[in-house]
Amino acid sequence: MAQTLKSKIAEEAKALGFDPVRFATADAVEGTGAALDSFLGEGRHGDMDWLAATAERRKSPRTLWPEARSVILLGVNYGRGEDPLAVLQERSRGAISVYAQGADYHDVIKAKLKQLAARVQTLADTEVKIFVDTAPVMEKPLAARAGLGWQGKHTNLVSREFGSWLFIGSIFTSAEIEPDAAEEDHCGACRRCLDVCPTAALTAPYRIDARACISYLTIEHKGHIAPRFRAQMGNRIFGCDDCLAVCPWNKFAQSARETKLAVRGESVNPPLAELLVLDDAAFRARFRGTPIKRTGRDRFLRNVLIAAGNSADARLVKLVEARLDDQSPLVRAMAVWALSRLAPARFRALRFRGASDPDPDVRMEWMGEAA
Structure with a gap:
């Protein structure tokens, strides 16, 4: 039985x-x-x-x-x-x-x-x-x-x-x-x-x-x-x-034979340049219905900025620099780090901005003191 x-x-x-x-x-x-x-x-x-x-x-x-x-x-x-x-x-x-x-x-x-x-x-x-x-x-x-x-x-x-x-x-x-x-x-x-x-x-x-x-x-x-x-x-x-x-x-x-798990073009190793410009609404729209959406835009951009800092791609410098004014301290801090890697001279030229950032973690990134 x-x-x-x-x-x-x-x-x-x-x-x-x-x-x-x-x-x-x-x-x-x-x-x-x-x-x-x-x-x-x-x-x-x-x-x-x-x-x-x-x-x-x-x-x-x-x-x-x-x-x-x-x-x-x-x-x-x-x-x-x-x-x-x-x-x-x-x-x-x-x-x-x-x-x-x-x-x-x-x-x-x-x-x-x-x-x-x-x-x-x-x-x-x-x-x-x-x-x-x-x-x-x-x-x-x-x-x-x-x-x-x-x-x-x-x-x-x-x-x-x-x-x-x-x-x-x-x-x-x-x-x-x-x-x-x-x-x-x-x-x-x-x-x-x-x-x-x-x-x-x-x-x-x-x-x-x-x-x-x-x-x-x-x-x-x-x-x-x-x-x-x-x-x-x-x-x-x-x-x-x-x-x-x-x-x-x-x-x-x-x-895989399950068609509902088929890859989505927007989630298959996208260019960093496309991701660095995402605000919250655009992030949610792009990754709706995927596991990525649950991480949230700020943590995702944190990761993207680290990847940008490791990319050695000078074309990303302006996009990274735009994130220095992001509303999220998490994003701003990683933008600082990424800029220091991609464009050290530009990072040094802007370093005075660090003293005025309201978040201590962002200031530490500007000073190169993050633990």
């Missing part, structure tokens, strides 16, 4: 466009609670305070929902079939992580999960709850236990079928469904992901310090990015794919 239910759910999931479909029990994954405590206790989560606030609920699906007995783990492939690192050589363009080049995956996957959850309720007469990334669910350990893949040395999920490019969603159910076998770790002696990290955020195999991770810095971090990371960011303006892209298992990766 359970196997029949399991097969029917898998069939329905495939019909809705999910790629791998696996099942796990709703028990806590051994070792993940202690690993989370260590991660938080050492402060490696940076200013992602929501991780600490929801830590206890993350440790077990049943803590989040006591009635849960099984978890359906579902993957959606977002592979593009091309090298995402090639743009790093085009310094006048902004590198945007592959996952953010299309529609917001939260919206796309949540819609699919709702449809599948309704069918599961009909098939099994069971209660269900759906989750995709934003809830306090440790999806990667659960996905590994269910056999979607394994957590590689970069801490992300790796699939033998889809490489590094899987979004994960889950459905908790009160039904008892036979679990699948966990996937073995196939990283072996490989350490390509550790060696490629521009900021050494992967401090050891299977250990990440988010505070140094470019994805964290460009997406989650709300304040100024420390000077010691800026040069290493290069032209990465939203996320970083380096550790994912170099994984040897990507030789088996496939191009």
Whole structure:
């Protein structure tokens, strides 16, 4: 009976466009609670305070929902079939992580999960709850236990079928469904992901310090990015794919079949010159319906200005200089830094302006004293 239910759910999931479909029990994954405590206790989560606030609920699906007995783990492939690192050589363009080049995956996957959850309720007469990334669910350990893949040395999920490019969603159910076998770790002696990290955020195999991770810095971090990371960011303006892209298992990766996740031209590594002129309304219009919009215009422009400062493109000087009068102190400060890199003589000529800026962080950038 359970196997029949399991097969029917898998069939329905495939019909809705999910790629791998696996099942796990709703028990806590051994070792993940202690690993989370260590991660938080050492402060490696940076200013992602929501991780600490929801830590206890993350440790077990049943803590989040006591009635849960099984978890359906579902993957959606977002592979593009091309090298995402090639743009790093085009310094006048902004590198945007592959996952953010299309529609917001939260919206796309949540819609699919709702449809599948309704069918599961009909098939099994069971209660269900759906989750995709934003809830306090440790999806990667659960996905590994269910056999979607394994957590590689970069801490992300790796699939033998889809490489590094899987979004994960889950459905908790009160039904008892036979679990699948966990996937073995196939990283072996490989350490390509550790060696490629521009900021050494992967401090050891299977250990990440988010505070140094470019994805964290460009997406989650709300304040100024420390000077010691800026040069290493290069032209990465939203996320970083380096550790994912170099994984040897990507030789088996496939191009995504979900059309709603297809790339949007405005989100595929756009010229920095186009981005430096964005006000809030233009930013929202350009990135509506994408993950980028949720970061906000000011943080995004902060990242773009760092990329401009690393570009060595003198054509951007006037655009950077225009941002010295931006309403956002975050943007003004990075405009100062970018100008100091692109046009040192112009920076020195304008340096007197720093003394009158109302924000102390901007004044520190003018004085070259930012920590």
